[in-house]
Amino acid sequence: MSGQAIPFLDVGGMVEMLREDLDVAWKAVLSHGRFVGGPEVEVFEARFAEYCETASCVSVGNGTDALELILAAAGIGPGDEVIVPANTFVATAEAVCAVGARPRFVDVQPDTLEVDPDAVAAAVGPRTAAVVAVHLFGQMADVDRLVPLTQRHGLALIEDAAQAHGARFGGHRAGSVGLAAAFSFYPGKNLGALGDGGAVVSRDEQLIGRVRQLANHGRAVDRRHVHELRGRNSRMDTLQAAFLTAKLTYLDTDNQLRRALMRRYREGLPPGCRPLTQDPRSEPVHHLAVVRTADRDRAIAALDAAGIGWGLHYPVPCHRQPAFAEFADGPLPVAEEAAEQILSLPMSPNLWAEQVQRICAVLRQVAA
Structure with a gap:
């Protein structure tokens, strides 16, 4: 034991622990062949929304898409500023830039390295539209202070929960606090797919509907060949949904x-x-x-x-x-x-x- 290498992250070993469950999921999807939009997608969305103690979930292509789709669905774009902690993965800032908004970087708390609510308060200006609370390293940001702060200024609080599947703060589950939350299912995450994947969760059914539409080429809900919005293709594969449902257990x-x-x-x-x-x-x-x-x-x-x-x-x-x-x-x-x-x-x-x-x-x- 003393001389054996210890990998930083043994993704293969984590998968092997669940081989039997994943084989069952794989065979189920192969049996019906609906590799995009299969029934496993709806099952996963329902179960993950319930797990996050919120109303609804839309599965998407990856965590970065999830953040960008939330911002777009909330109407945030050119001329807006979004407050973002400086020590986060660049995807948080990329999503802000992708919708044409400006990231406003702020400092973090010295003990937890989570975003500093005092720094957020000081950064709020006339163009501020949203605050991204990054739940870094698996610990939630101080939502007890961020929620009233954003409510007082009429700002959207968006959770970047890519590293916080299952975390809590003051009894609140990650994904249940803000306007919406973005999750990543990159293979190394606490809940990781066997490839890329992401999700948006929210209690706001109107926002969820808009995210779902934007992620599916802007297609109208009841008219397949009518595209009401300029959307994109950001859909979770059926296989990934099946694997994630098995791992969520x-x-x-x-x-x-x-x-x-x-x-x-x-x-x-x-x-x-x-x-x-x-x-x-x-x-x-x-x-x-x-x-x-x-x-x-x-x-x-x-x-x-x-x-x-x-x-x-x-x-x-x-x-x-x-x-x-x-x-x-x-x-x-x-x-x-x-x-x-x-x-x-x-x-x-x-x-x-x-x-x-x-x-x-x-x-x-x-x-x-």
Whole structure:
């Protein structure tokens, strides 16, 4: 065990754990041959909406499409500003730009690295149309403060829940708080497809209907050959819907395993590798196990020498990315400092407790 490599994420191993269930799903779709728009899509949408404790779900091609479709369906576009935390995957900002709006980057809280509600409040201006609450690394943003803030200013609160399947904050499930929420089912997510996939969930049936129409070429609900909107093709394959329904059964159990592993990290890591703070109101799902360390290069070298995988999420904040440089309004010191220190350690439901102990032991040698 001590000399075996530990991958950052063993997607193949996670799939193998559910091989029998996935084989059943595969055979069911093969038997009817409706590979786009098959009955499994409707089943998944209903079950995922129920899981998220909201009214409706539209499955789409990927998580980035989900964000863009929410913005478009909400009527957000040229001339509008959307407030976005700087330390998120670029897809959040890409979606804003794709509808012609301007991303307004703000800083994050130093302990959790979730979007800072005070920074959001300070960034609201006459053109602000929405705030994207990114539930980063599997912990929800402070929706207790963001909900009244956005309501007070008449803004749409959109949840980027791509890393937060099953997370809670103050009793509220990710996806049930804002106007709508976007999920990604990229294979490495807590609920991952065997390919790309995404979903929009919302209590607003009118918005859900518009998202569904936009994602299906703008086609009229009752007239197949009439296209009322300039839409796009962003539909989830039937196979992916079948696989996701099979995997959804195990999501809560897998998330509990992630929590147990994160507790072991907190107990075993040295002071020089500090896990991000968990808000006491929050029930995270630990999509990623992120620590901060002053000497990241040394920690990485030690992990490499021990055959232990690692990741960086994200070493370049969005406002410092060349693609979004024109939207940088100034320095964002918390996100910038964190970008130099963050390090993602292995985390998945098929990680062993003994492997976490070994990872901690390696880091104790270099970051005491």
